[in-house]
Amino acid sequence: MPKLNLAVYWTAACGGCDVSILDIDEKILQVGELANIVLWPLAADGKYEDVEKMEDGAIDVCLFNGAIRLSEQEEMARLLRRKSKILIAYGSCACFGGIPGLANFFTKEEIVDRVYKDTPSTDNAEGMVPLATVQVPEGELSLPEFYNDVFTLPQVVEVDYYIPGCPPPVDLIVRAIDAIATNKLPPKGTVIAGQKALCHECGRVKEDKKVKEFKRPHEVEVDPEKCLLEQGIICCGPATRGGCGGRCTGVNMPCRGCFGPAAEVLDEGAKMVGAIASIIDSADPEEIKKINKMIVDPAGTFYRFGLPNSMLRRKRKEGKVS
Ligand code: SF4
Ligand code: SF4
Ligand code: SF4
DSSP: OOEEEEEEEEOOOOOHHHHHHHHHHOOOOOOOOHHEEEEOOOTOOHHHHHHHHHHOOOOEEEEESEEEEEHHHHHHHHHHHHEEEEEEEEEEEHHOOGGGGGGGSSSHHHHHHHHISSSOOOOOOOOOOOOSSETTEEEEEOOOOOEEEEOGGTTSSOOSSEEEESSSSSHHHHHHHHHHHHHHOOOOOOOOSSSSSSGGGSSOOOOOOOOOOOOOOSSSOOOBOSSSSTBBBOOOOOTBBBOOOOGGGGGOOOOOOTTTTEEEEOOHHHHHHHHTTTBBOOOOOHHHHHHHSSSSSSSHHTTTTTTTTTSSOEEETTEEEE
């Protein structure tokens, strides 16, 4: 069987997804046998022009990690889509916007002001900020455009498969490699993970217990057997796709939703509001308000990995982008 051409590329990402590919230990040898790595900026030099010169469809599989925030990232996503037979959104940032997607709680101007003018350590009396183009005696210099929004990869180009996780766990990567090696890929559009919510695969005991207060994990002694949500610890398991094997809940930490919404969930924040409403032990509106206020940063918690992929996609004020 001829070797496949494999590309790995990153955009608005932390590098963890790239490194996770190396976590597959000896399976990396199978990747070596299976594929020629034609592009992987983390591991080897590769230029835009090299990709441009490839024939369309020359890359058999592209693992694309990272969200899209800059015009250059969008350009690379479009180029790699054209050059790749199979484009896989790899990791939460590419699939749902991920941690970089939390920037959608702010406007572009707010971010630029904070970074270049307002931080306590900034000394920028002239208020200089980066511009997309600037004229210098030698000609025009340009920088990639910084968009107002963070986008997911599938909001920019058509994606064939999704491997979620921050970063994706080893067994899912191995599953994907095996599927590619044996040419047994699932139907296009499949999320290579569980289909049901994480709660379905969580071994913790659920007793339909109601709560009167919410606490953070460091504020309580966590019972290792019982459902975290029923202990008053916000756990996003009811809204999150399973398939990670409970990496966090297994070590007494609540799920933060890195696998994105479960198959039947349209919006993880809305689902979590419903799940939380169902466990609050009160019918008194004032008391309910007080209990709800104990949830620290609800929007940032429920949409930690998927704000750009949510129904609202970003913070809005009176129907407008704010
Ligand atoms: S999904 Fe997580 S590990 Fe992967 S690039 Fe994004 S932040 Fe990093
Ligand atoms: S809410 Fe969290 S701890 Fe409870 S069953 Fe679901 S995943 Fe497990
Ligand atoms: S428990 Fe939740 S946050 Fe942790 S790895 Fe699984 S899906 Fe991601």
